[in-house]
Amino acid sequence: MKFKKEDGKLYLVDTTLRDGEQTAGVVFANSEKIRIAKMLDEIGVHQLEVGIPTMGGDEKETIAKIAKLGLNASIMAWNRAVVNDVKESLECGVDAVAISISTSDIHIEHKLRTSRQWVLDHMTSAVEFAKKDGVYVSVNAEDASRTDMDFLIEFTRCAKQAGADRLRFCDTVGILDPFKTYDIIKKIKEAIDIDIEMHTHNDFGMATANALAGFKAGANFIGVTVNGLGERAGNAALEEVVMALKHVYKYDINIDTKRFREISEYVSTASGRQLPSWKAIVGTNVFAHESGIHVDGALKDPHTYEIFDPDEVGLERQIVIGKHSGTAALINKFKEYGRVLPEEEAKELLPYVRSLSIQLKRPLFDKELIYLYEEHISKIKAI
Numbered sequence: 001m002k003f004k005k006e007d008g009k010l011y012l013v014d015t016t017l018r019d020g021e022q023t024a025g026v027v028f029a030n031s032e033k034i035r036i037a038k039m040l041d042e043i044g045v046h047q048l049e050v051g052i053p054t055m056g057g058d059e060k061e062t063i064a065k066i067a068k069l070g071l072n073a074s075i076m077a078w079n080r081a082v083v084n085d086v087k088e089s090l091e092c093g094v095d096a097v098a099i100s101i102s103t104s105d106i107h108i109e110h111k112l113r114t115s116r117q118w119v120l121d122h123m124t125s126a127v128e129f130a131k132k133d134g135v136y137v138s139v140n141a142e143d144a145s146r147t148d149m150d151f152l153i154e155f156t157r158c159a160k161q162a163g164a165d166r167l168r169f170c171d172t173v174g175i176l177d178p179f180k181t182y183d184i185i186k187k188i189k190e191a192i193d194i195d196i197e198m199h200t201h202n203d204f205g206m207a208t209a210n211a212l213a214g215f216k217a218g219a220n221f222i223g224v225t226v227n228g229l230g231e232r233a234g235n236a237a238l239e240e241v242v243m244a245l246k247h248v249y250k251y252d253i254n255i256d257t258k259r260f261r262e263i264s265e266y267v268s269t270a271s272g273r274q275l276p277s278w279k280a281i282v283g284t285n286v287f288a289h290e291s292g293i294h295v296d297g298a299l300k301d302p303h304t305y306e307i308f309d310p311d312e313v314g315l316e317r318q319i320v321i322g323k324h325s326g327t328a329a330l331i332n333k334f335k336e337y338g339r340v341l342p343e344e345e346a347k348e349l350l351p352y353v354r355s356l357s358i359q360l361k362r363p364l365f366d367k368e369l370i371y372l373y374e375e376h377i378s379k380i381k382a383i
């Protein structure tokens with residue numbers, strides 16, 4: 001659907017299918033790309049960057065297919081600042097294009113081997129060509145974070161004059177921290193009235209924090225990928241950005257977060273990248289409690305150790321029985337099976353639980369707990 005912008009709103013731009021797939025070794029099947037696009041659309045992501053038409057073949061065909069699905073989300077294709085790239089994108093029927101070119105001297109001199117003026121000229125002609133067709137245009141300043149500030153502002157001004165709808169600020173190598181990010185975005189916003197998208201990479205583990213710092217400084221678009229999938233250490237993660245906005249900043253952007261775990265699992269399988277159990281927001285461990293004090297607190301009131309409810313992201317709370325368990329966890333586990341475990345028996349059982357868990361170097365399965373109970377505490381069949 002054609003991208004409609006309302007003032008004062010924050011937009012999510014998901015690039016799992018472009019930057020995510022650009023990750024070394026990741027290839028999505030066409031059917032997977034379509035499924036991912038549909039899922040992201042269903043949960044309410046505003047814009048999807050779905051690929052690079054100039055690669056041709058299957059890539060181009062799939063982009064055209066996604067553009068024809070009639071999704072609510074705006075469909076964007078990625079381009080170099082080359083008129084022919086933009087032509088290929090327009091042929092796919094997308095309603096938005098990203099036009100990307102490096103702006104840092106290190107990239108201009110060592111990668112493009114050209115001049116700043118050449119960069120401005122090529123960006124301008126590609127943007128003007130796209131705007132003639134009426135599509136939405138994001139101008140991507142690649143390696144913006146290492147770009148001379150005066151030139152970045154000049155570049156942004158030229159982009160706006162050429163008709164660009166927004167600037168994508170790319171921390172291509174993930175070199176920023178949230179404080180620097182905030183200052184830079186503030187400066188650009190003060191110099192030029194233009195929409196800004198944060199596109200951050202996770203090389204120092206700060207992609208999500210930097211994206212949010214940009215938002216605080218006035219950026220109104222945030223680029224994300226599912227699970228933070230992306231080149232090298234990845235990008236800002238969709239699920240982290242949305243949940244941090246909601247619970248850290250109390251800013252709900254109306255994404256259906258209940259499907260986060262499902263989507264994360266799907267993308268994890270499709271990309272062949274395992275989802276670690278400790279992954280922020282969607283990892284299975286996020287709502288697993290083992291230590292005696294935490295379990296006792298979480299059972300009395302989950303908010304003592306959980307910021308939000310597990311079902312908000314499609315997970316379940318797990319009370320893990322192991323080395324760090326206390327009596328409350330054992331009593332609760334028996335309760336799950338409809339049995340009352342008296343406090344005295346729980347205390348007696350605890351040392352056996354701990355020693356078996358240390359011996360096995362893992363938490364215990366429910367069955368193992370029951371065996372311990374039957375062996376050492378009650379000779380009667382427990383459950």
Ligand SMILES: [Zn+2]
Binds near residue numbers: 172199201230231
């Ligand atoms: Zn990137």
